[in-house]
Amino acid sequence: MSERALLDQLVDALRCLPGVGPKSAQRIAFHLLERDRAGGERLARVMAEAMTRIGRCERCRTLTERARCAICADPSRDTGLLCVVEQPSEVVAIEQATDFGGRYFVLGGRLSPLDGIGPAELGLDRLEALLAEGGVRELVLAISPTVEGGATAQYVAELAAAQGVAVTRIAQGVPLGGDLDALDSGTLALALAGRRAF
Amino acid sequence: MGASACHGFVLHRHDYRDTSLLVELFCVGRGRLPAVARGARRARAGGRAALLQPFQPLWLELGGRGEVRTLTRVEAVGRPYALAGRALLCGFYVNELLLRLLGREDPHDALLDDYQVALAALAAGGDLEPVLRRFELRLLDALGYGLALAVETATGRPVRATADYVFEPEQGLRAATATDDPRACCRGVTLLALAADAKPVDAEQRREARVLLRAMLAPHLGDRPLRTRALFQQWYGRRG
Ligand SMILES: [Zn+2]
Numbered sequence: 474m475s476e477r478a479l480l481d482q483l484v485d486a487l488r489c490l491p492g493v494g495p496k497s498a499q500r501i502a503f504h505l506l507e508r509d510r511a512g513g514e515r516l517a518r519v520m521a522e523a524m525t526r527i528g529r530c531e532r533c534r535t536l537t538e539r540a541r542c543a544i545c546a547d548p549s550r551d552t553g554l555l556c557v558v559e560q561p562s563e564v565v566a567i568e569q570a571t572d573f574g575g576r577y578f579v580l581g582g583r584l585s586p587l588d589g590i591g592p593a594e595l596g597l598d599r600l601e602a603l604l605a606e607g608g609v610r611e612l613v614l615a616i617s618p619t620v621e622g623g624a625t626a627q628y629v630a631e632l633a634a635a636q637g638v639a640v641t642r643i644a645q646g647v648p649l650g651g652d653l654d655a656l657d658s659g660t661l662a663l664a665l666a667g668r669r670a671f
Numbered sequence: 672m673g674a675s676a677c678h679g680f681v682l683h684r685h686d687y688r689d690t691s692l693l694v695e696l697f698c699v700g701r702g703r704l705p706a707v708a709r710g711a712r713r714a715r716a717g718g719r720a721a722l723l724q725p726f727q728p729l730w731l732e733l734g735g736r737g738e739v740r741t742l743t744r745v746e747a748v749g750r751p752y753a754l755a756g757r758a759l760l761c762g763f764y765v766n767e768l769l770l771r772l773l774g775r776e777d778p779h780d781a782l783l784d785d786y787q788v789a790l791a792a793l794a795a796g797g798d799l800e801p802v803l804r805r806f807e808l809r810l811l812d813a814l815g816y817g818l819a820l821a822v823e824t825a826t827g828r829p830v831r832a833t834a835d836y837v838f839e840p841e842q843g844l845r846a847a848t849a850t851d852d853p854r855a856c857c858r859g860v861t862l863l864a865l866a867a868d869a870k871p872v873d874a875e876q877r878r879e880a881r882v883l884l885r886a887m888l889a890p891h892l893g894d895r896p897l898r899t900r901a902l903f904q905q906w907y908g909r910r911g
């Protein structure tokens with residue numbers, strides 16, 4: 474009886490994973506129990522450790538188990554260049570796809586006035602303190618081009634301007650491999666407005 | 672129930688499940704209603720997430736039944752109202768008022784026109800406060816909470832430009848007395864300007880109009896403070 478209950482608990486717990494419904498949760502549970510106990514045990518161990526030990530970098534607010542993340546602790550990074558992103562996953566994406574050599578600041582979301590997410594919830598007081606320390610010469614806005622992202626970018630830009638820091642924004646436009654006529658009108662308009670010498 | 676199409680706006684949106692959006696709409700002939708845009712956040716959703724944003728005039732096709740409809744098609748009707756800075760916060764404020772005060776599926780087409788007029792005025796820049804005051808008055812009228820601002824409510828006596836007045840919930844406008852808090856009072860000249868849809872002439876009139884409309888809205892908003900108002904104070908309060 475109690476074993477049955479534990480299996481149910483496992484299936485139920487697996488459903489917290491994104492994209493995993495009841496059927497997939499059951500499949501994963503049976504797979505681990507029947508075919509890959511070692512994998513399951515390792516997952517449980519690492520999961521438990523990660524959930525308790527991973528916190529936020531005191532400087533840039535990305536996820537790390539140390540007080541400062543590897544990027545903030547790396548002396549070879551350009552401390553004059555600061556890229557502001559919404560999520561820790563975007564730090565990883567930029568690191569993997571580009572040779573951006575500066576540092577980051579992770580907001581953890583964007584200003585959402587109607588949901589009560591304001592500057593305090595995004596750690597913007599911390600960003601302001603960071604900029605006040607000096608040393609940052611360019612702040613790069615890498616915030617999603619939504620209405621709320623626009624409000625966020627504007628707030629951050631005002632903070633930076635008040636500290637005399639130059640502000641840039643990543644380009645917006647046509648995705649690689651995309652067809653122009655399949656593009657939404659807003660993106661197309663931005664792409665055209667942001668044209669540059671060829 | 673088959674699909675039906677209408678013009679409208681997104682007032683607010685949330686991520687829903689892994690790839691979908693839950694949007695709160697304000698539509699012609701329908702009023703405010705929630706809908707799900709399935710798969711809108713997928714990379715190949717053809718820009719639906721880009722379109723389903725506040726301040727973008729839309730053509731929407733809604734299917735399904737029940738409380739939450741399914742958005743089957745969406746197209747842009749012209750460009751979004753380009754709001755930035757204070758105007759953008761004002762836009763969020765207007766949307767919050769609509770979300771808080773409009774009941775679901777209660778059509779308000781005239782108010783939707785007023786909403787577009789307000790967005791256009793906010794986007795045009797310039798003086799934002801009179802735009803908000805006008806919209807607040809239209810909203811109260813549309814909801815049946817409106818008030819004739821050129822007369823004392825109980826007596827019907829015409830408001831005099833040189834006298835002071837006070838708004839009382841459920842009673843309306845009355846002449847101020849010596850015991851009234853002067854900061855809660857509104858000069859007749861301000862009431863007459865609001866009634867005539869005229870722009871405020873000075874800072875004091877602006878303040879009075881703001882205090883008056885806040886008092887008129889308060890009973891309908893209940894105890895929960897407006898979140899956009901708090902953000903406005905956080906944003907501009909400390910930097911002037
Ligand atoms: Zn860090």
